[in-house]
Amino acid sequence: MVKIEEVVKGVLAGDKRSVARAITMVENSPEEAQSLIAAVYPNTGKAHILGLTGPGGSGKSTLIEKMIREYRRRGKTVGIIAVDPTSPFTGGAFLGDRIRMQELTTDDGVFIRSMATRNNPGGIAKATKDAVKILDASGKDVIIVETVGAGQSEVEIIKVAQTIIVIHAPGLGDEIQAIKAGIMEIADIFVINKADRENADKAVMDIQAMLQLDNKEKAWTPPIIKTVALTGEGVPQLIEKIEEHWRFLQKGLLHKRSLEKAEAELVEAIKDKVTSSIIKKLKREKRFEEILRRIVDREIDPVSAAEKLLDQILE
């Protein structure tokens, strides 16, 4: 058993082994996650956190490899959390995103971690948020989160990342349709990858048309960048736009979003804590079983029962 204080010390010193251990801890144990995050939290908030989402096969992993190279050229250190789905049937997962990034594995300024969703909905794992904090506290300048690639409901990423990049590519079946729902609205930057292929310009136009439908006044209009992730074409321009968005956020929006994020995290934590402590208390009491019986006997419905119990407790 490793001591949490030692792991924390290692994380803050940027020691890779400690960072790896810490991420395992936040994945496996809510108790350890809580003490670990409490200890590193004062040292977080320095990194620029990017979220990359888009349908499977659009080139997310390939693009991230080229993005890391560009950031390294600019002297920045980079952490990556690459999320892949857990099988709901077996609980197992095949984590293959890093295959395309392996050449960068031995670079000391790069840390890549694969993470299974463990059936958390929304395109990331429950522990992704904490893993990002650990990488942040370890001193990484930029953190990139790659979501699972279904392209529909990966909107959980907005709770974690500051700049959201939505990627698509021509030739993926029902084209732009795949990123319509929800995903469109969260994009800060669009990438059309595989610009070496036919129809890349049509994909750009489709997105432009869709953006024009949205005639709300906006301080930031999401740019559309064409890339060829295989060769790295367009990647310097993409990083430029990301930096531009970062500067834009720092003009005030970042603070506002931080407050919103803090509120969301606080509310969620309160919900978790309140629920588990109330349930624990109730389960020790006789009236809990009694009311379960009454629900089964159709004397009272579950929601009214909950209301009744809560009223009694909160008195």
Added chain:
Amino acid sequence: MQSGRKIRVLIAKPGLDSHDRGAKVVARALRDAGMEVIYTGLRQTPEQIVETALQEDVDVIGLSILSGAHMALFPRIMELLKEKGLTDVVVFAGGIIPEEDIPELKKIGIKEVFGPGTPTETIIKYVLENAPKRR
């Protein structure tokens, strides 16, 4: 607290060998047995394999090799693991590895070797029984 734990396995292809069927078969079987399997892809140096194991904090490393270069590559991998302090990781291997090489490989710390035709059930059972219970 043990309930959230998953066995994490790295399946790695050292050297210039591009026979990847066996590695993929083993990776898929372990995934279907409920494990989290990280696959390195082809042509990995010992440095890349050990660094990946460290960053992914795996419990087990499975080396797949059919090129005949195991006697050159495996000792370097074991040496680097020791250097990085990853001594609690269980390392095993499979592929085309002649019987007469196995004692030497076991001496340097490769726990087990599985050749062609090994049923995947045997490999799953081995991992379940030998993965270190370190957390």
